[in-house]
Amino acid sequence: MTAWLRGNRWGLALVIPALLLALAANSLRLQLFWWTYKPHVATSGVQGKPVHFAEDFDDFDGHWHRALDLTVTSVTTVAAPRDPDGKPIDDARTPAEAQWVKVSMHVAASPTAVLFGCRLSLLDASGRETEYTDGNLVDSDYLPISPCIPDAHQGPVSGGPKAQGDAVEAGPRPAAYDVDAYVLTARGFRPTAVRLQWTPPRYVQIALPTT
């Protein structure tokens, strides 16, 4: 037996790395399945302080880079949302079980950066996540599709030359602007963080002061 072990020592020693290699080779399936679809890579900040967020992303036009400085200036509960012109939305049939949360932000980013299509959500202490949507209760014409850009000057929808040209034609987005987003939540929902994301797994999360 010892002779056999000695005779085969190199083969036996290679069994362990071979097994590890087999496991590692399969791990790409795990990554494909879960990792890239969910927010995992956080850029963290606190309310009132600018946070620099940058990521690379792909779209139908190519590979691009996005960078911005985000400041969440205030998060308050309000009676009704306002449209992008600042007019109160009258026909918001807010039910008794719901409330509106206004998120005020200041954003500084190159007018050519693609900020269209961002997802904004509020998290509470128990991990509940309420996402901004434009189509709840109010006619979706009133609330913007993308909650983090000025509705009148949205900037490009892609990094490609056509989208960039369209954005310039429509009037470029200011290099710095203030924007409010109105999020419908369940009544009593106490946000503890604001989350903004474009392309998972990266996201930016701003902790709110505990009151």
Add this chain to the structure above:
Amino acid sequence: MTSIASRIPVRSRVGTGILIVAALSLGRVVTDHMPGQDRHERPFTTAAKVGQTVHLRTGDVVVTKVDGGKAIATPIEADASPGLWVAIDFTWTPRADTSVLGYKVVRTTTGDTYDSLLGRNVSFCGNSIPGLPESCRMAVEMPPDRMPGAVVDIAPVFDSPGYDSLATVDLGITDETVKKWQARTDVVKIPMNTVGTGS
């Protein structure tokens, strides 16, 4: 020239051969008995009746009413069916995340499926907010003779409800129900979704 094989005793070579064949056979047996894709992707199903709340992984869903008729009217359009429309009211309250009840498929006793997102079928369900009940009505058209015993599969996903929880609600349709719906002359109304219980 002496090959390596000729230096190994015959007994040892036969033994090695048998071991390799045994290992391959064992591998084959294990592979044959591994659950297939349809099995490991299958959802965790909870059966229920109309009016019963089903606790799915990410929220609660209840089918509140089942109605039917030859014609429907939404706020956008009206459609008459050569078969019958079945209209299903339900309420969805997500627990943790904003979500949409995207998967709503009527399934007959023979396994035919009628998806609320396909054909002329309609469904007005929005993004539901955690802790806030959202009610909506869907309608699918189908051959009347396949309606009795049909169920609706509901899950807060858009593609396949695999790996996750799924509500299977018995619509309670009998031959009598179908006859009654076929005799109806009025239009079944499909309203837009409502958020909150209306209180």
